[in-house]
Amino acid sequence: MIRALAxxxxxxxxxxxxxxxxxxxxxxxxxxxxxxxxxxxxLIYGAVKRDAPRPEGVGPLEVIVTVEGPSTxxxxxxxxxxxxxxxxxxxxxxxxxxxxxxxxxxxPLNHILSDTDNxxxxxxxxxxxxxxxxxxxxxxxxxxxxxxQRVRTxxxxxxxxxxxxxxxxxxxxxTDVVLPSNLTEGEYxxxxxxxxxxxxxxxxxxxxxxxxxxxxxxxxxxxxxxxxIYGLLSLVLALVAGWGASAxxxxxxA
Amino acid sequence: MQLYLPIAEVSVxxxxxxxxxxxxxxxxxxxxxxxxxxxxxxxxxxGVPPAVAVATGANQVVAxxxxxxxxxxxxxxxxxxxxxxxxxGGIAGSALGVWVFRLMTRAGQVDLFVQxxxxxxxxxxxxxxxQESLRSLLRARKPGAPVRRAHVHSWVHGLPFKMKxxxxxxxISVIPPLLVGALVGFLAxxxxxxxxxxxxxxxxxxxxxxxxxxxxxxxxxxIFVTAFTTVMHAVTSQTVDMMxxxxxxxxxxxxxxxxxxxxxxxxxxxxxxxxxxxxxAVSVRIAADLLLEPSELYSVTAGLLP
Numbered sequence: 001m002i003r004a005l006a007x008x009x010x011x012x013x014x015x016x017x018x019x020x021x022x023x024x025x026x027x028x029x030x031x032x033x034x035x036x037x038x039x040x041x042x043l044i045y046g047a048v049k050r051d052a053p054r055p056e057g058v059g060p061l062e063v064i065v066t067v068e069g070p071s072t073x074x075x076x077x078x079x080x081x082x083x084x085x086x087x088x089x090x091x092x093x094x095x096x097x098x099x100x101x102x103x104x105x106x107x108p109l110n111h112i113l114s115d116t117d118n119x120x121x122x123x124x125x126x127x128x129x130x131x132x133x134x135x136x137x138x139x140x141x142x143x144x145x146x147x148x149q150r151v152r153t154x155x156x157x158x159x160x161x162x163x164x165x166x167x168x169x170x171x172x173x174x175t176d177v178v179l180p181s182n183l184t185e186g187e188y189x190x191x192x193x194x195x196x197x198x199x200x201x202x203x204x205x206x207x208x209x210x211x212x213x214x215x216x217x218x219x220x221x222x223x224x225x226x227x228x229i230y231g232l233l234s235l236v237l238a239l240v241a242g243w244g245a246s247a248x249x250x251x252x253x254a
Numbered sequence: 255m256q257l258y259l260p261i262a263e264v265s266v267x268x269x270x271x272x273x274x275x276x277x278x279x280x281x282x283x284x285x286x287x288x289x290x291x292x293x294x295x296x297x298x299x300x301g302v303p304p305a306v307a308v309a310t311g312a313n314q315v316v317a318x319x320x321x322x323x324x325x326x327x328x329x330x331x332x333x334x335x336x337x338x339x340x341x342x343g344g345i346a347g348s349a350l351g352v353w354v355f356r357l358m359t360r361a362g363q364v365d366l367f368v369q370x371x372x373x374x375x376x377x378x379x380x381x382x383x384x385q386e387s388l389r390s391l392l393r394a395r396k397p398g399a400p401v402r403r404a405h406v407h408s409w410v411h412g413l414p415f416k417m418k419x420x421x422x423x424x425x426i427s428v429i430p431p432l433l434v435g436a437l438v439g440f441l442a443x444x445x446x447x448x449x450x451x452x453x454x455x456x457x458x459x460x461x462x463x464x465x466x467x468x469x470x471x472x473x474x475x476x477i478f479v480t481a482f483t484t485v486m487h488a489v490t491s492q493t494v495d496m497m498x499x500x501x502x503x504x505x506x507x508x509x510x511x512x513x514x515x516x517x518x519x520x521x522x523x524x525x526x527x528x529x530x531x532x533x534x535a536v537s538v539r540i541a542a543d544l545l546l547e548p549s550e551l552y553s554v555t556a557g558l559l560p
Contacts (some may be wrong), residue, residue, distance in 0.1 A: 033258055034258065035257055035258055035497075036255075036256060036257065036258065037256075037258040037265060038256040038258070038265050039265070072556045073556075074554055074555060074556050075554070075555045076552055076553070076554050077552065077553050077554075077555070078551050078552050079548055079551045079552075079553075080551075081547075084545065085366075085544040085545060086543075086544055086545070086546075086547065086548055087366045087544075088365060088366065088553070099556070144552065147551075147552035147554075148552070148554055150550075150552070151550065151552060151553070151554045152554065154550075181256070181258065181264065181265030182263060182264045182265065182301075183263070184263065185263075212260060215260075216258060216260040216497075217260075219260045219261070219496050219497065220260045220261065223260075223261055223488070223492045223494070223496075224492055227488050227489045227492055228485070228488070228489055230488050230492075230494070230496070231484060231485035231486075231487070231488025231489055231494060232485065233496070234313050234484060234488060234494050234496050234499060235313070235316060235481050235484055235485065237317075237496065237499070237500060237503070238313055238314070238316040238317035238320065238481075238484075238499065238503055239316070239317070239320055241317050241321075241500070241503045241504065241507055242316070242317035242318065242319070242320030242321040242324070242503070242507055243320055243321070243324060244507075245321055245507030245508060245510075245511060246320075246321045246324035246325060246507070246511060247324070249325075249511045250328075
């Protein structure tokens, strides 16, 4: 629904502002998770296409690139000291939080992006985490949201890359986004925004497919689709390895 | 060499996992414990999600126990009659444990429950073993001290349903071994361990089994309990990581073979004192987690509250 709303707003953008559009590309539009996967770096680049000469009397052009992994509901728990030991006490449920989120910009976010457009396009990490109706669950739910951001930033899942988009001649731009090795499978949404005077004037969307491949794919599918066979296979593997090694040792010693 | 684990969804160093399996396998072969109480916390530490660590740990324990049992079979160190009786109790205990586990999960305190179980059981067993083995070690050093009798008659020998356990040289009631098996099965379900660390002392001190059959028989029972656990986890939560298990097993089976040979050279008292120290160390480590203020008070779990 939010996407539809964004599309509607996009159509409602003033015609004058649409003089500048994004032409974007990526170094790869799929990431294969194979056995030796250890993170991946994606180059996102593009150019600004203009029907008319560069507009006069407006602020400088800014670019924001976001990469968003599949969202899931999450539970944030806080430990408290109860009878001398630290235990999970309060918990807050967050309806949807992306498993990965990176924001790369040409400059400090609060300088180049207005609050209204941030609200509209859900650009910053705080906005990307959609928390609906959590205030009822615990006192100071805001602390839990901050903790969620802090924990995931420390895990390398959330990244704020201010000033990491290179913009040349207000026309060409590029940025690198590193995807960590603990990736979740799914569609990664790449959004590009052009801004002037803290307002979004053009947007573009791309998708990166992150998928397990080869042996990884086979194992994962078997575990999901045929869990009993998978479990028994794991056992057989364990029995063969255990018996085989002991037989091998007997041979060596004999 | 980095390796991506398909179920755990993390990238780990393959040699680190091999080494981890080797060390735990070595201890497992030496003491006749499955090693689950070591491998599960170690996997948490390197970033494997807890659910995957518990389930995969169980799978690894199957392999290292099979490997250990093969070595013990050659030495005629397995009492099959006793093994089957313990197993019967184990399955009943495990079923009860799964039920309690589900109850605690619903209450939202399963982590605490598991940690407290670790601290209480490991601490208790470790302290008891340490005290007992220290005493017998000191007694052995003192010449002319009274020799400890092999069989001490206690209330255990007055119970009905007696059965002959030929390999152990025992003629006792089946009730104590059934209860020991049930307790171990219960702990296996709630702590994600094989339960050797509790079964070994129970067999020695409670049932009065000779040390030479204790290790083989406990491994025999552990194989079946952990095999059952592995399949249950694979079916209910898809958390068994075959790749991770294979690496742990490869390291573990080699370690277990070496460990069981080293174990033969050591005296039973020395073996027990070392095992008790290891058990106490793990218990203290987990207790510290509960008592010290964590650096990050908050934790994030994907998925909804249970």
